[in-house]
Amino acid sequence: MQGFIALALILGFVSPCLCTRMNVGTENAIYNVIQYGARGDGITDDLQAFVSAFSSACKAAGMSTLIIPAGKKYMVSKANFSGPCSARVLIQLEGQIVAPSRAASKSKLYWISVKYVNELTIDGNNKGGFHGGGRTWWQCPTCDRPKMLFFHSCNGLNVRNLRILNSPKSHVSVNMCNHSTFSHISINSAAASPNTDGFDISRSNNISIENSKIRSGDDCIAVNGGSFFINITRVTCGPGHGISIGSLGRNRLNDKVSDVHIRNCTFIGTTNGARIKTVPGGSGYARQITFEQIILSNVKNPIIIDQGYKISPTDTSVKVSSVTYRGFIGTSASKIAVNLNCSSPGCFNILLDQNNIVATQAGKKTSFFCRNAHGTVRNTFPNVSCLSS
Template sequence: MRLNVGIENILVNVMQFGAHGDGTSDDSQAFASAWDSACNAGGMSTLVVPAGQSFMVTKLNFSGPCTAQINIQVLFFHACNNLIVRNLEISNSPQSHVCVNMCNGATFSHISINAPATSPNTDGFDISDSSNILIQDSNIKSGDDCIAVNGGCSFINATRVTCGPGHGISVGSLGRSGERDTVSDVYVQNCTFIETSNGARIKTVPGGSGYAKHITFDQIILQNVKNPIIIDQNYGVDNEATNVEVSFVTYRGFRGTSASDVAINLVCGPSIDSTCKNAHGTVTNTIPNVSGLTN
């Protein structure tokens, strides 16, 4: 099965097959019928799911082989449970190729994503407010993050993913526009980065709050990667304090080559100080040191 974004031929709209899009009616049969029509069309067909409407579907199985090359407009998974997506080729999306939002339990396997290195904002996977997401055995070429793990995510696993070109696998940006963002329990293992601008990246924006914790990058292969390991807590802004806490981060089993002299770049915010006035009490083991109180 092959998916291309942005090429039109035969348009197959789910509304033509009885979908309601009102957020309450069961549109499963309409989606199944539209898929069958698109799959069995000659040449190339485009499956259209109109924007601005909510479709309720359950237990759908979109499968091939198809006689047509399938084209899908905007591949966005919202509020899905126990989703399985496999054996797809996706090319040249105008923005993120696969968006995952408010999903619990999803497995993506054997996904091939292909976009030029010069294409802006073309994340391979853009994940937010989701948990228990697995991306495995996939190849991602993009002009932005191969996988972006955004706020509200937990238990995200990427294994046997090849990334490049692209910006690497990123946790963040967190704290954008002063928001409180949280990410925990991200495990990236047995992944390969080929000539990417970053490898294992965590990025937070000054002014926001929240945390990124229990992040593990394990058994990583690097081929001419500019920033193999990078934590940037001043992302987009220099010398401003960040309130997004980064903790319990593990890097294990990295091997390969760096395209720059700085293979490990940890920018954990500017230096901070303390000031006390008319304060009384004791302090123990603080960073920074609190002057004026008894240690």
């Protein structure tokens, strides 16, 4: 009994120390943009309130939460949120962040940029998001239209449950980021909006885009040079130009892309489905690319390799190899459902497996085209007999 009492007394002194140590670095400080002066009336520029609130959250110890309350529209003229941060920051974005009018815009390259912030989470809780006011910009294709969101050198990003509307140009740019996930993102712009890619990924590794819907006037997702281990899963695309690898080799660049896995995606009324596009004169490669379990509805070019993108096909040094198209099912709006237009060095190890692409219009037949394409066809309609082994 005396031993038990002694142990209880010891724990009584030690336990508070243990608890304190366990809590060190785990405090969650709360910062609200309203407390920093944000008006949320959709007219007043709330830029300084956002920058100040983020700066405080970034400098906190342990974890911090930046709250952007629901029920308000926050006009932000142009913002750059830059790290590194000492805290792991969660941004609860439940309000709407809106861009200024084109006449009042201060942005040329990007409207909102996030740079050098690791382990950042942005959660819209299916309420919040960004409105770029793109319709006034689309009427001026020669203007310096800003891209909407730019993530640069951010590792461990988790961006989820956001609504992103009407960017003047591309919606989300991911550059030099690693081990990051974008999920449950809704992107919506008109089919005729110019250059409004949903996602542009470049020089990034281990990026996942999943459970999202993208409506745009250009590529739903473009995977550009220097990108490896990209996973795109359960994405619905349309309208738009499909999911593209490239374009690669533009301006004679050496562009390399590999280990891209696109699975369980749906294309509705898009101009392309699964596309690889390279520009003559460039160099590099696109390899270990897999498109599988794809649903097509009235897609103009369901499967296309275009090695003469925007230029008449000529020899190119960008090598395309080890590309798999498996489990495509649905309808093609054009006669040519499979178009493998490779340069004279050829595309190699192309696999078409268990695909069934028929014409949208009843009574019509789908066909195929090959140029310097080498690979294997199994259980595929149309048969793509021009693919040489």
